[in-house]
Amino acid sequence: MGLRNIVVTLKVTPKPEEIRFDPVTKTIDRSKATNEINPADKNALEMALQLKDRYGGRVIVVSMGPPFWEPFLKLAVAMGADDAVLVSDRALAGSDTLPTSLTLARAIQRIGDYDIILTGEESSDGGTGQVPPGIAEWLGIPHVTYITSIEIIEPGKARVKRTIKGGYEILEVDMPFLASVELGCNTPRFPDFRRKRWAEREFKLKTWSIADLGLSPEEVGFKGSATTVDTLMELKPPERLRSRITGAPDEIAEELARIIRELLR
Amino acid sequence: MRDIWVFIEQDSGVVEESSLEVLTKAREIADARGYLVTGVLLGRGVRGIAGGLGRYGAHRVIVVEHPILESYLGEPYASVMGDLIGERNPDYFLASATRNGRDLAGRLAVRFRTGLQAHVVNLDIAEDGSLVGHVPGFGGNIVAVVRNVRGRPQMATVALGVFRPREAWGEAEVEVVEAKLDPSKLRARRVEVVRRGYVDLSKSRRVVVGGMGTGGDLTLVRELAKIIQADVGVSRPLSDIGVAPKDIYIGSTGVSLNADLAVIVGVSGAPHFVSGIRNVRTVISINKDPEAPIAEYSDYFAVGDLFEIIPKLIEKLRRGV
Ligand SMILES: Cc1cc2nc3c(=O)[nH]c(=O)nc-3n(C[C@H](O)[C@H](O)[C@H](O)COP(=O)(O)OP(=O)(O)OC[C@H]3O[C@@H](n4cnc5c(N)ncnc54)[C@H](O)[C@@H]3O)c2cc1C
Ligand SMILES: Nc1ncnc2c1ncn2[C@@H]1O[C@H](COP(=O)(O)O)[C@@H](O)[C@H]1O
DSSP states (O other), X not given: OOOOEEEEEOOEEEOGGGOEEETTTTEXXXXXXXXXXXXXXXXXXXXXXXXXXXXXOEEEEXXXXXXXXXXXHHHHHHHTOSEEEEEOOGGGTTOOHXXXXXXXXXXXXXXXXXXXXXXXXXXXXXXXXXXXXXXXXXXXXXXXXXXXXXXXXXXXXEEEEEEETTEEEEEEEESSEEEEEOTTXXXXXXXXXXXXXXXXXXXXXXXXXXXXXXXXXXXXXXXXXXXXXXXXXXXXXXXXXXXXXXXXXXXXXXXXXXXXXXXXX | OOEEEEEEOEETTEEOHHHHHHHHHHHHHHHHXXXXXXXXXXXXXXXXXXXXXXXXXXXXXXXEEOGGGSSOOHHHHXXXXXXXXXXXXXXXXXXXXXXXXXXXXXXXXXXXXXXXXXXXXXXXXXXXXXXXXXXXXXXXXXXXXXXXXXXXXXXXXXXXXXXXXXXXXXXXXXXXXXXXXXXXXXXXXXXXXXXXXXXXXXXXXXXXXXXXXXXXXXXXXXXXXHHTTOEEEEXXXXXXXXXSOGGGXXXXXXXXXXXXXXXXXXXXXXXXXXXXXXXOSEEEEEESOTTOGGGGGOSXXXXXXXXXXXXXXXXXXXXXX
């Protein structure tokens, strides 16, 4: 029941608490933010690695992003991925979910021989959750969103658990399929120290341009997008009293009890 | 006349309330512009509830019935909806940003090579007919004003609980359409459903919210909630580790509260969390870290150990709320 390729789409995102908004230029300053593998994508990668441990197969991570994402792909390799692909091209700048899902789908096609494609449920910056079903549509394969586990039940068929309102459902799905993985559904492993050193020093990832994927500049980036951003705004936090209550636990409890009684009156 | 389609999500004949929110909003836009609102209802034996959707804003409702459509399932829903859109060519397509709404819209947007805005918190149609929405990002602190520039239908999913459904109009005209579906061709099948009951915290007046600072033990949170007659909510990681149901976590990917009072304990106040407490009237929080970001988002911020403070607070409140 060996699996063929398990592809994981992986994005690099800035920590949301560390980005700053410049109200004058109306731009987002990410320069001071720490970047990380998008949290849900780490869960997707962990799920892929567990599948590989159980059923075999090769785990390949694929990203569409700027060259500075390379170390993060290498980190994924250090965690256990067998190969990594970075699609990087100036023409991709400004892509909305339509060309993003197209580009990733083309890269996945080029990787080929895939049984399962795993994505994160959504990215922590843009956070649309639209890329996963989009990729599946470009590839013409079934997809299931918001899953927390996968089990292979017979060759070519998997059983997945999907979160729904009020509970969960179990679906049986034919391979190849795409599934978006819920944030926090597993604990991503730490990279093995020696593998990490190898990944950093010797491993060479594949970098592909849009030409390598048979895409023209008109199909991607701003030109290929179907939406445009007119402007950005910052949502100011609501005005709060921000009154601090300090002291011994008993004093604090007394004060809180007083406030709560007042509010409930 | 331009036509705004609204996906009416239902499960076993029960309409998802957020679909009604979208319906009402669509009707308000349509009335201002002289457009038509069409609800599209897929389900099993649901034609009886179609006409009533008119009260929430639908001029007409297209109903497609088939046993396989009883609950949401990606493939047949996308197939039926895709066929309908292909045949009738609506100008706009809106869905509520539930898991299912996003699942469906994400697939259809690519099928029609069109623009899709994600979980918008504000929505309008500009003079030139382009759909303009406010799309929150980075946990919800930054909002992008997004416009569709290409493709048809112009699509958006709408954030839950932002717009209010209104029962302000009359019955809708109902059209029943034959389902063209071959269930034997489905590549994904549902084999089991487990439901544990659902609480809608967005309607709660009072909520006590526990975070990772509770160490996953919600006993004190529940006790405090009971005394002040509040519901219990959590931060997302507690749902992720299985300590609490997934329907009760607060934040950008969970519920947005509209409560009069929220008591938030052991929560750091990450951007993805605090976007869910914007509309709370009074926020009280307890955190042992004086620098915790939640301080900024609180009316009363108590610095201390929740395990020491809450038992005392409960005791004092017991002596008379
Ligand atoms: C795409 C994405 C979407 C997300 N969506 C959501 C969402 O919708 N909702 C959500 O909640 N999170 C969401 N998150 C996660 C979010 O970023 C934070 O990780 C999460 O909110 C942190 O939960 P927490 O505050 O309970 O835990 P922590 O950040 O670990 O904070 C625990 C707090 O408890 C305090 N504490 C510890 N012990 C005590 C004690 N004894 N007494 C008092 N205080 C104590 C600590 O000082 C700390 O401030 C999302 C993340 C991503 C990437
Ligand atoms: N540029 C990208 N490169 C690789 N994967 C991506 C990219 N954008 C989105 N994804 C994947 O799609 C998921 C959902 O993203 P989004 O639709 O942007 O919320 C992410 O968790 C990633 O797995």
